[in-house]
Amino acid sequence: MQTYIRVLEKPKLKNPILIEGLPGIGNVGRIAAGYLIEELKAKKFAELYSPHFLPYVLLHDNVAEVLKNEFYFWKNPKGDDIIILVGDSQAGDPSGVGHYEVVEKILDFCQELGVKKIFTLGGFATGEIEEMKGIEVLGAVNEAKLAKTYASAGVNFSDTASRIGMIVGATGLLIGLAKQRNMEGVCLMGETAGFPILTDPRAAEKVLQSLAKMLGVAVDLGTLDKRVKEMEEFLKKIEKMQQKAMKQLTTKEGEKLSYIG
Numbered sequence: 001m002q003t004y005i006r007v008l009e010k011p012k013l014k015n016p017i018l019i020e021g022l023p024g025i026g027n028v029g030r031i032a033a034g035y036l037i038e039e040l041k042a043k044k045f046a047e048l049y050s051p052h053f054l055p056y057v058l059l060h061d062n063v064a065e066v067l068k069n070e071f072y073f074w075k076n077p078k079g080d081d082i083i084i085l086v087g088d089s090q091a092g093d094p095s096g097v098g099h100y101e102v103v104e105k106i107l108d109f110c111q112e113l114g115v116k117k118i119f120t121l122g123g124f125a126t127g128e129i130e131e132m133k134g135i136e137v138l139g140a141v142n143e144a145k146l147a148k149t150y151a152s153a154g155v156n157f158s159d160t161a162s163r164i165g166m167i168v169g170a171t172g173l174l175i176g177l178a179k180q181r182n183m184e185g186v187c188l189m190g191e192t193a194g195f196p197i198l199t200d201p202r203a204a205e206k207v208l209q210s211l212a213k214m215l216g217v218a219v220d221l222g223t224l225d226k227r228v229k230e231m232e233e234f235l236k237k238i239e240k241m242q243q244k245a246m247k248q249l250t251t252k253e254g255e256k257l258s259y260i261g
Contacts, residue, residue, distance in 0.1 A: 003050035003105045011045055011073045015080040017215070018110050020120045022069065022087050022170050026192035026200035028123030029171060032207045033086045035224050040217075042072035042084055048105065052091035052098025069102075071109075079216060083115065090169050103173040107181060117184040119214070121207050122171035124164060125194020135191050135206045140167060142175045142185035153213040155188060164189075186214070 021033020036042070048069040057064040069087030076082060085106065091098035110118075124138055139155035141147050147157040166172070167187060175185025188210055190203030205224050212219045 001051045003048065003052065003101050005071075005105060005109050006047045006049065007045070008047065009043075009045040011043075011075075013073060013081040013083070013113055014076075016073070016083050016110075016113055016115050017080050018083045018085060018115045018118045018174075019211070020085045020106075020118065020170060020174055021122075022085070022090050024090070024122045024169060024171060025125045025194045026123035026190070026198060026203055028190045028192055028200055028203045028207060029121035030086060031199065031201050031204035031224075032121045032190075032211070033084050035204065035208065036211075036219065037072050037084050037086065039219055040074040040082070040084075042074040042082070044070055044072050046071040046109070048087070048102070048109075050091065050098065050102050050105075052093045052102060053089045054092045058088060069106075076217065080117075082215070082217075083110065083113065099169060099173055100177075103170055103177055106170075106174065107177060107183070111181060111183070115183065118174055118178050118186070119211060120171045120174050120185070120187045121204075121211065122167070122169075122187065122189045123192040123194065123200065123203055124189040126191050127194060135203055137206050137210045138164065138189045138191070139210075140164075140172075140175070140187040140189075142179040146184060146186055150186065150214050153210045155210050160189075 019033060019036065021029035021031075023030045048071070049066065053067040057066050067088040069085060072084045072086070074082045074084070091102045093099060137155045138160045139147070139150070139157040140160050141157065151157070167189075171187055171189075175187050178185040188207050190200070190207040192198075192200040192203040201224055205221055208219060208221060208224070
């Protein structure tokens with residue numbers, strides 16, 4: 001078995017832009033992309049399957065389904081059309097070969113559809129719980145000019161390299177490999193605590209705010225904001241519980257581990 005894409009429909013798209021939001025730290029990208037699909041009422045048109053996904057099935061109403069990624073499209077009446085990529089998993093191959101195979105398959109497919117610009121969404125783990133107003137969106141680009149193009153979108157492009165250094169998984173590989181195909185790539189990462197049990201819609205909201213400005217698309221964040229408020233008390237309760245654990249995850253005194261994805 002090889003990585004393959006099952007096409008359900010072949011939409012006619014106008015200058016489509018790819019937005020990727022696969023599972024990662026805090027599930028920031030997955031939440032943001034999933035919410036965008038709901039708000040835009042995007043339609044699924046393709047599914048990606050790969051032997052590099054983890055070897056288990058998900059049970060939905062007692063029905064087993066293998067892990068997959070899904071492509072949705074939205075026809076933008078006022079601008080470029082949008083393709084949104086979400087999924088159950090990223091590649092789990094520790095050698096990295098699977099990550100490259102899946103990303104190249106995604107890029108092949110999107111290039112055939114006419115995609116020339118990619119936005120990837122993810123989280124940057126700080127090990128600390130920030131107040132909503134203090135959450136920052138860090139950005140990376142595959143061409144320096146793009147940082148200037150999107151300078152007014154509320155994204156910190158200047159400190160990303162010094163604070164992160166690398167971007168792990170599809171979120172980084174997509175924009176890195178896209179450059180070899182002359183495709184523009186922008187990565188947006190919301191600051192999140194990064195605790196394994198914590199899904200962070202607060203960071204996803206911040207990422208969505210910046211993405212909406214970049215795309216020039218109106219996105220109603222009212223429902224997501226409600227979910228953010230519901231999490232506030234929960235976040236405060238677990239913060240003290242996690243502080244001791246995070247101290248044990250330091251590489252050396254004063255240096256916290258962080259992960260991007």
